Amino acid sequence: MGAAAIPLIVVTLFWAVIGIVLPFVIPKGPNRGILQVVLVLTASCCWIFWLCCYLAQMNPLIGPKLSNHTLLLMAKNWGNGVEDL
């Protein structure tokens, strides 16, 4: 797998707290049920959305096709620079 542990755990934990822990903590009131449904649905939708994006990039079958200008800038600003330069 090309997945890194930390983002997976952090994000899953975040949405798990919102979707599983928080619904039990909501105080009693007329809107308790609605809030519970809202929290669970939000957490599941957002988590699945993030997960799909993460999994889609995890094992990429192709890479981005960049122009040589872009590659030069990428190497200089984000990386270690280009050899022979």
Next chain:
Amino acid sequence: MQHLEFCHPPSGTKVILLEHPVVSDPYPQYWMSLVVKGALRYLFIVFHALIRHILRLLFVTLHKSGNNEFKDESIELLHRGDTFSGISSPKRGPNMSFFRSEEMVLCELFIQPEAAYSVVSDIGEHGIMQFRDLNGELNNFQRRFVSEVKMANEMERKLLYMEAELKKEGIRVAKLETQPSAPNSREIIALDAHLEKTEGELNEVSSSSVTLKSNFLELTELKHVLEKTQVLFAEQESSAGSTEARALIAEDQAAANISRARLSFVAGVIPRERIPGFETMLWRVSRGNVFLRHAEIEEALEDPRTGDEIKKNVFVVFFQGDQLKTRVKKICSGFKVSEYHCPETTEERVQMVTGVRTRLADLTMVLNQTKDLKLSLLTGIAKELQSWVIKVKKMKAVYHTMNMFNQDVSKKCLLGECWVPLADLQQVKEILTNRSESSGSSIPSFLNVISTKEVPPTFHRTNKFTNAFQVVIDAYGIATYREINPALFTIITFPFLFAVMFGDLGHGVIMTTFAAWMVIFEKRLGKDKSNNEIWNIFFGGRYLILLMGLFSMYTGLIYNDLFSKSINIFGSNWKADGYNESTLLKNALLQLDPADKNFYIQHPYPFGMDPAWQLAKANKIIFQNSFKMKLSIIIGVLHMIFGVSLSVGNHLYFKKASNIILEFVPQILFLVLMFFYMVVLMFIKWTMFDASKPLKYGTRCAPSVLITFINMVLFKENPHEKGCDPLMYPYQTHVNGKIQQDAEMELEVQASEAVNSDSEGENHEEEEEPMSEIFIHQAIHTIEYILSTVSHTASYLRLWALSLAHGQLSEVLWTMVFRIGLVMPGFVGCITIFAIFAVWATFTVAILVLMEGLSAFLHTLRLHWVEFMSKFYTGVGYAYHPFSFKRIFDEDSKEE
């Protein structure tokens, strides 16, 4: 794994069983086979149950399952009613009222006639009952309280007249903070008398002011005539020559008079637009023997009745002889001119002018005084008008409602029938007891709950937050009584699906800001009832728009799209370190290889789409298409599974448990085995196939999920390249075949459930549908479900299509508009970018936020109404329209 052998693939295909699976963990196919095993076992139970049901149908009469839930639960609760503590939420759980529509009871009201008016007006204030018309056969004039309604109509007419007068003078009616309650009978009489007196006064003042104004107009016109004719005569005299002039000055007045007396004239005032016609007519009739002179009156004159401005001209017609005189006079009357007698000599004219001037001055003073009087009268009215209007409206509404009551002869009280939500029953009882006491009648009014087989209206109690979502769902169809309310889930799924199509952080911020402004200032903005429909729609949906904006910000972060630019928070995971200078100089475009550690650090960007893809103009869309299409199908299949699962709730509530086995299970199994399997294939492809893996699981051999799926359905073998595996995972063929068989079996089950559920359903409706019709009915349902599953799954691809369109539009706007300003250097660039930003911002808001927002809203609506709700929603209920003053006033203000 032995039982997998009984699945025989079609002859001619080679089944390749891998000796050594390349993948180290066997989990995918192992779990798959377990699921399949379980499904098969379940099917056996289903067929067994089916046979049992048929036998029962043939030999044993079916017991009536709980269809009188309208009666049972409500009566039970009623008997416990006196121990309720709370008013509005007695027994239901906290989310009961939004998960399903509220429980309603049919009640009979027995009201004493003395207390009736106050009871009904109290009920109107609270808005908790829907009255049924018991006098449907009578027309409006045969009803009991027709005279009171007539009186109310009369008062309304007077109020409308006063309102019109106020509008004419341009005085604004004061808006009330609190609404007055409906007046009782004493107040009504007093109000009526007061209104009559006020109307009389207003009438008097108006008519006198009209008379005064017409007098004023006449005098003004006369003055103008005198002034203008003075000019005209002076010209005449001067043009007559010096002899004439000398004749005037000389004593020979008689001669001068004679020469002038030959010409008679008519002077008057005519509206300006009639002059050409008048002239032509005069010319024709007199054959050119009259002479018309006219001059404009510069100031515009005021029409006494309407107050409009009229432009008039003074004219003088000179002619000779009496015949012409009569003709001219006839023409004048035909053209409705105002004739004025103009004295012939200058001195008389001057005298007259002075006289007129004095009279005008006096009249102006009187007119002003009358105007002041009218103004003060009207201002007095304006303060109270709103309160009167509301009182009369409420009174009329109460009498209309009381007209729906029956007169109970024996008990000498009024009898009414109404639907009441169970939760409000206690409140209604309190109103009855209170009003009975206060009206001082000996027999108290009371309420009786009747049990009925009729279907009650559907009532969803909403607050300002949930109202928008309920409106969206109700627009498709009102929920059947006590069916699961999709609006509860729409609160989140609607903004979420919208955001998948709209995903842009920048546009999301704009939308959120706008919605947040509406929400934070909602008290102030909601006070003035606007007539602008578009604003009302936006304001009514402010919470919906707020949620849509917030979710759009989230999806914008994940798509990494901020006005078509990406933001690099965590550092891109794609690197260019592996290239040296010569490679870069030789190639204009280079594609980074994900297998190489120098280019891809072998684990993905932690949150969202890697920013490197935004720079890859050439193949960004290819990569994103693959991601977004898979995402759309995953979201779609999950949404549909959710929808089908909700039908279980309905089956359980309406006590049709057999439907669960016969409808729900085949539906869900078909959906899951076919389309959730496709989702699983997508996840398998994402996890098992990698550029850095050996060939069989590498880029070149990665199979298309869609082709694999289609081949499975058609029982074809997957075409594959040399060296690649025809299967995505080991034992795939077996699994595929199993799934196919199961799916087909599900279809048969669903088709044959006709026998059971419908016959049970038909029994207590005392209808006999022939078995063949039921079978056809069910077969149609089955085919419809299968076809719709396929088409709906594909329909969810619009989530991909719209998000692609949105992204491309945003990119076009940036590169074609904004970038022009960014690349221009120097001082000129400074000014250019200022102007171009305005253009870019306008287009962004108008096209991308408004138009695309509307488009995505529409598509999300369609996805909910058709793809989601068709799985469980029947929606054949009718809405609950309580008798409520607030609702009446809202509707009236909407009509205006």
